[in-house]
Amino acid sequence: MTALLVVEGVGKRFRGLTAVDRVSFTLAAGEIFAVIGPNGAGKTTLFNMIAGVLKPNDGAISFCGERIDGLTPDAVCRRGIGRTFQIVRPFPGLSVEDNVLIGALLHRKDMAAARRCARDVLGRLDLYDKRGVQAASLTLPDRKRLELARALATDPKLLLLDEVMAGLRPTETDRMVEILKTLNRETGVSILLIEHVMRAVMALAGHMLVLHHGAPIASGKPEEVVRDPAVITSYLGQETVI
Amino acid sequence: MKALWGEMNGRGRVVLAVAVLLLLLAPTVATRYLVSVLTLIFYFVYVGQAWNLMMGYAGQLSLGHALYVGVGGYVSAALWVHFGIGPWLGVFPAVLLAASFGAAIGWLGFRFGIEGVYFALLTIAFAEFTRIGFDHIDVVGGAGGLFIPYEEARLGEWWNLRGGQLFFYYLAFGLAAIAVLVTALLARSRLGYQWRAVREDEAAARALGIDAFRAKMKAILISSAMTAVGGVFYAFYYNSLFPAQMFEMSRSIELILGPIVGGLGTVFGPVIGAFLLTPLGEILIGVTEALGINAPGAKAVFFGLTLMVIIYLVPTGVWPWLSKTLGLTGRRS
Numbered sequence: 001m002t003a004l005l006v007v008e009g010v011g012k013r014f015r016g017l018t019a020v021d022r023v024s025f026t027l028a029a030g031e032i033f034a035v036i037g038p039n040g041a042g043k044t045t046l047f048n049m050i051a052g053v054l055k056p057n058d059g060a061i062s063f064c065g066e067r068i069d070g071l072t073p074d075a076v077c078r079r080g081i082g083r084t085f086q087i088v089r090p091f092p093g094l095s096v097e098d099n100v101l102i103g104a105l106l107h108r109k110d111m112a113a114a115r116r117c118a119r120d121v122l123g124r125l126d127l128y129d130k131r132g133v134q135a136a137s138l139t140l141p142d143r144k145r146l147e148l149a150r151a152l153a154t155d156p157k158l159l160l161l162d163e164v165m166a167g168l169r170p171t172e173t174d175r176m177v178e179i180l181k182t183l184n185r186e187t188g189v190s191i192l193l194i195e196h197v198m199r200a201v202m203a204l205a206g207h208m209l210v211l212h213h214g215a216p217i218a219s220g221k222p223e224e225v226v227r228d229p230a231v232i233t234s235y236l237g238q239e240t241v242i
Numbered sequence: 243m244k245a246l247w248g249e250m251n252g253r254g255r256v257v258l259a260v261a262v263l264l265l266l267l268a269p270t271v272a273t274r275y276l277v278s279v280l281t282l283i284f285y286f287v288y289v290g291q292a293w294n295l296m297m298g299y300a301g302q303l304s305l306g307h308a309l310y311v312g313v314g315g316y317v318s319a320a321l322w323v324h325f326g327i328g329p330w331l332g333v334f335p336a337v338l339l340a341a342s343f344g345a346a347i348g349w350l351g352f353r354f355g356i357e358g359v360y361f362a363l364l365t366i367a368f369a370e371f372t373r374i375g376f377d378h379i380d381v382v383g384g385a386g387g388l389f390i391p392y393e394e395a396r397l398g399e400w401w402n403l404r405g406g407q408l409f410f411y412y413l414a415f416g417l418a419a420i421a422v423l424v425t426a427l428l429a430r431s432r433l434g435y436q437w438r439a440v441r442e443d444e445a446a447a448r449a450l451g452i453d454a455f456r457a458k459m460k461a462i463l464i465s466s467a468m469t470a471v472g473g474v475f476y477a478f479y480y481n482s483l484f485p486a487q488m489f490e491m492s493r494s495i496e497l498i499l500g501p502i503v504g505g506l507g508t509v510f511g512p513v514i515g516a517f518l519l520t521p522l523g524e525i526l527i528g529v530t531e532a533l534g535i536n537a538p539g540a541k542a543v544f545f546g547l548t549l550m551v552i553i554y555l556v557p558t559g560v561w562p563w564l565s566k567t568l569g570l571t572g573r574r575s
Binding site: 051053072089094114134 | 409430431432435436438439442443445446447448450451452453454531
């Protein structure tokens with residue numbers, strides 16, 4: 001397997017606080033990789049450095065063999081990394097279809113082709129029937145799927161998903177897991193998940209990394225990681241049943 | 243044309259075609275006064291549309307668009323008065339200089355993250371500086387103003403914008419029509435959607451690969467360049483330019499009221515806005531005169547009250563409400 005995303009010794013400090021401390025991992029093409037950890041562990045900071053929102057103080061991030069750390073968010077997206085936001089940010093005044101169309105226009109100059117692509121993606125994510133609705137009036141699960149649809153329409157090689165399961169009911173979570181699995185299988189898109197919902201992580205991830213106080217404490221296959229004593233004491237807790 | 247046609251359904255197209263036809267034929271029956279009011283309406287459609295591209299679509303609030311009108315007008319008028327360079331040629335340096343001002347404001351604002359009302363303050367500051375500057379530029383008459391001389395011999399030289407009332411009527415109509423077409427085209431283009439994305443949520447737009455800085459720069463460049471052409475028209479129509487009158491903030495406000503009342507970020511909002519507000523201003527002058535109210539600002543008070551009522555009744559603008567009520571856009575059920 002070839003490495004798609006390589007994170008090497010990446011660190012980020014905010015004044016005196018070390019948010020992310022020398023984190024390294026490699027995400028292979030076609031893989032689903034999860035980053036977990038308690039609140040404040042530095043997951044979102046790590047995510048934002050990959051997405052180009054923050055510039056790391058140390059280390060390097062490479063995507064498809066090229067350095068991407070320090071690039072702007074739009075440049076990162078143009079190289080093939082799509083992202084969602086932890087707190088969803090659809091374009092509220094636009095229709096569902098136009099939201100996705102804007103994503104599709106990134107690599108398509110032709111309006112008709114972009115619209116076809118947008119509708120195709122909406123179909124995959126159960127949003128086709130709501131394409132004419134204003135995004136502001138969608139429910140939370142629909143908004144989460146809309147964010148995913150918008151990111152997908154940019155034809156990413158890698159999807160960065162920041163807690164897409166948060167706030168979803170168990171049945172909705174299962175549906176999202178199923179959608180992501182299908183996407184990964186059918187389109188080959190790699191996925192980097194930042195997630196709290198262990199049930200989703202266990203169902204999806206091939207590899208995972210556990211952060212605690214900004215530093216990696218464990219990594220490997222999910223079933224191995226959840227038995228790691230350090231992970232149990234710092235994050236999962238003794239009583240956790242998966 | 244296709245883009246414009248696409249905005250409307252069957253009924254809308256008929257209304258649009260009839261309206262255009264009526265306006266083309268209007269001078270044959272209308273009085274001189276009515277023709278001059280319509281000319282002014284077209285002018286406000288044009289500049290309102292230019293401002294609408296920047297605010298309505300790209301979401302960047304400019305309260306200093308009088309700057310571009312003034313620069314456009316002054317450059318073309320000065321070239322004509324001093325060097326005999328006609329406005330068809332003079333419009334190019336006029337547009338270039340106005341767009342340079344736009345580029346400077348845009349670069350300062352967008353590169354350094356000055357957003358929203360702070361960006362608006364920047365646009366006001368530039369317009370005010372320019373007003374004060376022009377007070378002291380003697381080549382263009384300073385505070386005393388610049389006048390395009392009335393020359394009997396040149397009357398009818400339409401290619402130098404030395405035409406009569408009818409000529410300016412159709413010129414203004416043409417400008418307004420072009421502005422509406424350009425807006426319709428841009429609104430449906432890739433750039434139009436990039437603008438909307440930036441307007442709605444800049445961080446989300448960037449996450450979709452949109453270079454927000456470039457998109458916003460394109461908006462201010464197109465808008466300032468378009469507005470400058472309006473300034474050229476204004477200079478040769480009124481033949482007199484004063485810094486206080488051209489660059490004053492009230493001129494910037496006057497130009498943005500149409501799109502706001504008509505409906506921001508819509509193709510026909512600025513059109514409806516201009517057709518409502520310009521006659522309203524004229525009517526109010528008549529009414530206050532008839533009632534013998536000579537208090538300064540009486541017209542402005544009535545005007546303000548009327549605006550408040552309209553915005554209270556249709557907060558998203560008259561056009562979205564009107565087109566829905568009359569069934570001019572979208573599929574009819």
